[in-house]
Amino acid sequence: MRKLGVEHNHIIILCNRSLCMKYLNKDSMFSQEILKGTIKPLIIKLLKDEKRMYGYQITQKVKEISGNQIVITEGALYPALHKLLNDGILISEIEMIGNRERRYYSLSEAGEKITASKLHEIKESILLLAQLFDLKVLPYAE
Numbered sequence: 001m002r003k004l005g006v007e008h009n010h011i012i013i014l015c016n017r018s019l020c021m022k023y024l025n026k027d028s029m030f031s032q033e034i035l036k037g038t039i040k041p042l043i044i045k046l047l048k049d050e051k052r053m054y055g056y057q058i059t060q061k062v063k064e065i066s067g068n069q070i071v072i073t074e075g076a077l078y079p080a081l082h083k084l085l086n087d088g089i090l091i092s093e094i095e096m097i098g099n100r101e102r103r104y105y106s107l108s109e110a111g112e113k114i115t116a117s118k119l120h121e122i123k124e125s126i127l128l129l130a131q132l133f134d135l136k137v138l139p140y141a142e
Contacts, residue, residue, distance in 0.1 A: 039072065039080045041122040044089065044107070048115050052106040055081065081105060089114065 046061055047053060053061070059072045084090040089111035094101050107115060 035070065035072070035076065038122065039076055040084060041118055042072075043077075043080060043084060043105075044111065044115055044118050047090070047105060047107050047111075048119075052104050054102050054104050058105075084111070 042062060043058060046058055050061070055074070055077055059074075059077060062070050062072050081090065081092075085092060085105075088108055090105050091108045091111075092103050092105050094103050096102075
């Protein structure tokens, strides 16, 4: 993981593959209230990178990247996926795995076109929030 460039007291914003999280300590959980506003951009970013994923895979990838700090519940994930499907940003396909159906999600053609703007929007929002909360901006390092 790398620093996004914001630090204040013991709150550090970290990024890994452009997904950002708030890290307080190993025992803390990412605020579900904050997550509500970022779940759709997280899904879009993951599908941009991974091309095709199923729901459980999305939750596990977010958990892995965030060091178990962000846990997306089914109750949060599936409404967001359905909204993105209804908005034409995602497409889905069902594949049989053994005797079970698995629904895979990927970006639609329209979704691919708006990905850059949606990810830019979330990055700008994070930087603006850092400014509003008087967080010291540090030099960004890859």
